[in-house]
Amino acid sequence: MPDAFLKNLLATPGTSGFEQNIQQVVRDFTSEFADSVETDVHGNVVATVNPSGGTKILLDAHCDQIGLLVRHIDEQGFLRVSAVGGWDMQILLGQKMLVHTKSGSIPGVIARKPIHLLNDTERTTVPKIQELWIDIGSASPEETAEVVSIGDSVTPEPSLRELRNGRISGVAMDDRTGVWVIMTALKMVAARKPSSAVYGVSSVQEEIGLRGAQTSAYNVNPQVAIAVDVTHATDCPGIDQNQFGKISIGGGPVIVRGANANPRVFDLLISTAESHGIPVQINALARPASNDGAAIQVSRGGCATGLVTIPNRYMHSPVEVVAESDLENAARLLAEFCLAIDSDTTLIP
Template sequence: MESAPLEFFKRLLDTPSPSGYEKPVQDLVREYLKPIADSVETDLHGNVIGAKNASAPLRLMYAGHCDQIGMLVSQIDEMGFIYAQTIGGWDPQQLIGQRMVIWASNGPIPAVIARKPIHLLNDEERKTVVQTKDLWLDIGAKDQAEAKALVRIGDPVTLKLGFEEMRNGLANAPKMDNTTGLWVVLEALRRAGKLNCALYSVSTVQEEIGLRGAKTSAHGINPHVGIGVDVTHATDCPTIDKRQNGEVDLGKGPVIYRGPNMNPKVVDLLIEAAESHKIPYQLSALGKPASNDSNALQMAQAGVAAGCVSIPNRYMHSAVEVCSLEDIDNAATLLARFAEMIEADHDFRP
């Protein structure tokens, strides 16, 4: 990955974007799109849409959701401890002992999330799986009044953000899901050359709570072809059953999905783009609607020729999501070449 795009990727990873509170990251997206897109718009839902060659009759939409899972302040007790509900799908075990940030109106407030220490748990408590309601945020406030002067009900909360490079071109960060997919659709727009189709790269909102931004932005764009770009579960680590989840390895390229959610002609063209340009890729099967934006795209308006391209990700929805920078880079190139191969009269009817 080139240094300038990598630095932008890091900025995205360092910027909070829990569902419903995506404006800070969307501001970055607009900044990035302005010099590379013919037009940049933000719809009423908050989706940011960059377009190239928008007058072309065949419309191609790339969707990468910008939101991350998070929490929402729901109560501040008399001692100044803060309770929160989740935004999106959390495993509460992943939250215990984490450093967190409350994104208050006057700036970020560092916090830790904790439970009763193991030394003080009784036998029954030790056998019980922790629930979110049993965890609290500690900002170091001396009482409720001090906490309420800093934090309001409804303030968003995230894990402490940050990017860390690892060996063999890997990196970890709490919000690889879906900063990777977001970066890919933006970078694909930048890398795309001569186009015979209209290309829309969309930073969609609120995927983690029901694919909501993809639904609304697709309604506005009305694409003929749409590809959702997200993360998928890497299976090259312990405890994952490859017989059910397939062979998905970090560093071996983006994943192209096949299955009923995916238009076969879109899949074939993605594979052709990868093979003709010597871009590594992996195939994976999905026998049901995807749990990402490609699901919403397929069902938009009168139906869209949908595809799904995914970035292998270890430890999804945790503080230590791990991805390959090479996979992310190759995914952006794949989507740029795919867009260039679409003809103005391309027929994607199966």
């Protein structure tokens, strides 16, 4: 059963960019235990435990989600949009959407001509983003312009469904689940008086270029960091495990090994999992990650960075699926990792 914090993260509408609503959920949760909670000019929320501690540890997850941006109101009052982040256009068809305006969120839908009216070519062709439109029920472009402005963001309507075996499905598991993991781990750390200074960062704009992580890592200037994001679960039809590895939902969080992972950090994550009986999986990455870990690793003079990821089915769709047990074990792993680091911990490979 998802706790209140996770439910709020997944049920609160986002804005596919700065995510002010989500960040308020994070501030409300962390203010109960963190020594300080601040929001920087970029929109990142930074919650700190024991700021006077020795080693600075950064836990990062991004709160933003993929979405759309209003580019034009056409002559019939429909919204024409651009994509924010990587969309499969087929996924968008038939979705319930929210248009985030200055006066609040407005419901809308994305569809296309009924199948009865599609010609043979249209039936076998995936539409392009410029061919889609959002219908908010307006009768004219003037009516639409009264409530929607160019540049307003659009996201799928939030949802959370509990499936069998502790699986949950919904919008923006990428990466609200990561935010839950790092802030829950931070709460665990706060209760046990760490020797290190631990910073939990809910970062913005990962989906458009790891932008929030760049600025927050520069400001915090940590010696060691863990980026938490989702990764592709490969235990569903159509995914080649020979190419993408064997990653199972419910098998535990995934610790990434490769060029983006400091070997000392990787070894400490593994030994921490073993000593505390935390199930984990290992995946290899032969190139820089497409998540915040890539930006954090090369911040300033470099940071000893690790990647912990959550198996996720159907990524970048409104029905992403994760296992609650993977989230809980990831939070435990990060908390114990932070508590294991002291001034004698060697981070040089």
